[in-house]
């Protein structure tokens with residue numbers, strides 16, 4: 019498609035898919051935004067370029083975006099933004115026995131610029147650490163509860179009895195066990211303590227990658243965990259938000275994010291090279307919203323649903339990642355440029371489930387902090 023025509027199509031889609039939120043800004047937002055950057059307020063920071071409509075609580079979206087607007091709902095390359103949570107998938111430890119120790123604790127995280135959230139975590143971070151093993155490897159696992167309430171952990175990558183191993187741990191309790199990761203894929207792990215939606219919505223999830231016994235081809239690899247945050251109307255006196263249970267039950271997230279923070283990979287694009295094989299492991303932690311994963315300007319050469327190795331989809335545009343599931347997406351970006359990746363459920367992209375793959379030859383663009391490795 020020629021560039022002028024492509025621009026027109028993107029404009030049309032951006033307009034059609036603009037935000038339509040009717041909930042007004044929580045009163046606490048103004049306090050939280052006291053030190054906010056321009057990106058908080060929806061106005062492009064100086065020197066940045068907006069590729070989407072600003073996230074807004076306005077009753078009606080802006081239907082007259084500037085000419086350079088396309089998909090995506092956040093400024094690209096906002097200067098001064100916090101470093102992103104690394105999206106590069108680290109290489110696997112070559113050993114066949116993996117000793118993993120996770121502590122569960124409560125801490126404050128940042129889920130959007132200037133917006134702090136009282137999270138429940140694995141390893142003090144949201145998402146929890148990415149775990150990666152090879153099919154047939156043994157995981158020697160220890161879980162410790164450093165929080166003041168019961169928690170637990172459910173590995174979707176394991177085939178073991180939940181009543182034995184996924185039981186609630188009281189504060190300061192721990193459990194150790196081993197299992198064999200028999201099935202390759204992109205799996206979720208999460209706290210399974212009731213109510214599970216509360217524990218997941220508060221941040222207790224992560225990705226567990228099991229590589230097939232026959233290695234996949236070398237690629238630039240990223241891991242993206244999609245999830246949602248449901249906020250109280252106002253933060254507490256320390257400026258920290260916590261979960262609004264009724265908004266969670268009403269399926270009305272304030273932020274839908276990749277790797278725990280809204281729009282972070284729009285601010286800090288993921289760097290790739292034109293035509294190199296890009297592999298994205300996408301896990302959808304939810305707790306509620308299906309991810310319709312799509313790369314603007316790209317077509318997936320292969321998608322392995324849940325990581326199944328035998329029956330990849332070929333030549334597809336968008337594939338759903340169910341809540342509690344995962345998929346492995348492969349593509350090659352055919353020319354230099356910035357390619358947004360989104361959930362094509364665009365209300366959720368508006369709320370932060372958007373990022374950018376920047377395809378550039380080495381030396382032709384500044385190296386991004388999230389540049390990956392394989």
Ligand code: CU
Nearest residue numbers: 169209211217
């Ligand atoms: Cu929990």
Ligand code: CU
Nearest residue numbers: 172174208342
């Ligand atoms: Cu589960």
